[in-house]
Amino acid sequence: xxxxxxxxxxxxxxxxxxxxxxxxxxxxxxxxxxxxxxxxxxxxxxxxxxxxxxxxxxxxxxxxxxxxxxxxxxxxxxxxxxxxxxxxxxxxxxxxxxxxxxxxxxxxxxxxxxxxxxxxxxxxxxxxxxxxxxxxxxxxxxxxxxxxxxxxxxxxxxxxxxxxxxxxxxxxxxxxxxxxxxxxxxxxxxxxxxxxxxxxxxxxxxxxxxxxxxxxxxxxxxxxxxxxxxxxxxxxxxxxxxxxxxxxxxxxxxxxxxxxxxxxxxxxxxxxxxxxxxxxxxxxxxxxxxxxxxxxxxxxxxxxxxxxxxxxxxxxxxxxxxxxxxxxxxxxxxxxxxxxxxxxxxxxxxx
Numbered sequence: 001x002x003x004x005x006x007x008x009x010x011x012x013x014x015x016x017x018x019x020x021x022x023x024x025x026x027x028x029x030x031x032x033x034x035x036x037x038x039x040x041x042x043x044x045x046x047x048x049x050x051x052x053x054x055x056x057x058x059x060x061x062x063x064x065x066x067x068x069x070x071x072x073x074x075x076x077x078x079x080x081x082x083x084x085x086x087x088x089x090x091x092x093x094x095x096x097x098x099x100x101x102x103x104x105x106x107x108x109x110x111x112x113x114x115x116x117x118x119x120x121x122x123x124x125x126x127x128x129x130x131x132x133x134x135x136x137x138x139x140x141x142x143x144x145x146x147x148x149x150x151x152x153x154x155x156x157x158x159x160x161x162x163x164x165x166x167x168x169x170x171x172x173x174x175x176x177x178x179x180x181x182x183x184x185x186x187x188x189x190x191x192x193x194x195x196x197x198x199x200x201x202x203x204x205x206x207x208x209x210x211x212x213x214x215x216x217x218x219x220x221x222x223x224x225x226x227x228x229x230x231x232x233x234x235x236x237x238x239x240x241x242x243x244x245x246x247x248x249x250x251x252x253x254x255x256x257x258x259x260x261x262x263x264x265x266x267x268x269x270x271x272x273x274x275x276x277x278x279x280x281x282x283x284x285x286x287x288x289x290x291x292x293x294x295x296x297x298x299x300x301x302x303x304x305x306x307x308x309x310x311x312x313x314x315x316x317x318x319x320x321x322x323x324x325x326x327x328x329x330x331x332x333x334x335x336x337x338x339x340x341x342x343x344x345x346x347x348x349x350x351x
Contacts, residue, residue, distance in 0.1 A: 049250040056118035067126035070329040074133035075099040084164035090144040096132035097173040106178035106349035107137040113185025116251035137173045146251030163212035188226020192268040199275040220348045223281045228297040230263035274304045280344040282311035284321025
């Protein structure tokens with residue numbers, strides 16, 4: 001503490017209180033900033049969505065780097081950043097085909113995850129290279145994430161992507177009679193939505209979408225760690241519930257997504273029919289979405305008579321397998337999931 005001297009030699013500690021005054025002012029400013037952020041956060045999902053995106057982006061980059069180590073040396077033909085529409089980077093795709101291919105191949109079209117507000121095709125490119133090395137054409141597709149674009153923009157973009165793939169099948173090395181729709185996390189939801197659009201005329205009418213593909217062109221779906229029941233998602237609490245609800249607000253453009261047409265039409269568990277394609281579906285035992293979403297979806301498809309291949313792990317399985325575990329290829333259980341995916345593709349396609 002500093003002090004000031006009076007003419008009579010006495011000491012007055014007035015100046016010594018000034019740092020405390022500055023601290024109080026700073027604390028007041030912090031409180032005002034927090035209050036402003038809270039108010040903004042109550043009016044728009046943007047600030048929270050950007051925080052969530054930053055976390056997911058870091059995780060996606062790290063997971064892609066982990067997968068890169070497992071990409072085989074098989075020579076591939078790659079067509080990167082191929083535009084399927086005029087929406088800039090949002091409407092591009094990456095296409096991978098074995099360089100040895102002499103004709104069209106069964107094709108896996110993969111929709112990336114990221115809670116509908118993050119991620120890109122580059123996150124799954126290593127996985128696409130791994131599957132392409134097994135003798136498939138694989139395509140990773142971009143779409144506009146929220147809050148920059150709101151639902152159902154991504155659905156229309158993905159339909160455009162499928163139309164482009166169908167129209168340019170020869171030059172892409174695609175067998176248009178053997179297309180597998182696949183996705184992870186939010187991409188799993190979108191893959192299930194595209195498959196439902198293609199196989200259910202009633203759903204396509206409700207969505208006001210003319211499907212780009214015929215039902216017989218889609219031979220299978222691969223759904224990893226996805227979301228299929230938005231009403232169940234809305235019941236989540238804690239940090240996971242906050243994150244998913246914020247993401248949905250950003251993606252849908254409305255806070256009432258759980259009670260309006262957004263949540264209703266995104267809940268493919270309520271719209272799938274017996275014509276849904278044969279499906280591989282998986283989730284980790286340490287991922288709450290497995291118990292809330294993937295297992296109920298598998299049960300629903302099975303009840304409809306759809307041919308379903310599942311890979312779920314017992315609740316006490318160790319290590320606990322997290323969300324998107326199938327991409328963590330350093331883990332033996334992820335390698336198991338990869339091999340089961342390849343076996344599923346082999347069983348439902350011909351080359």
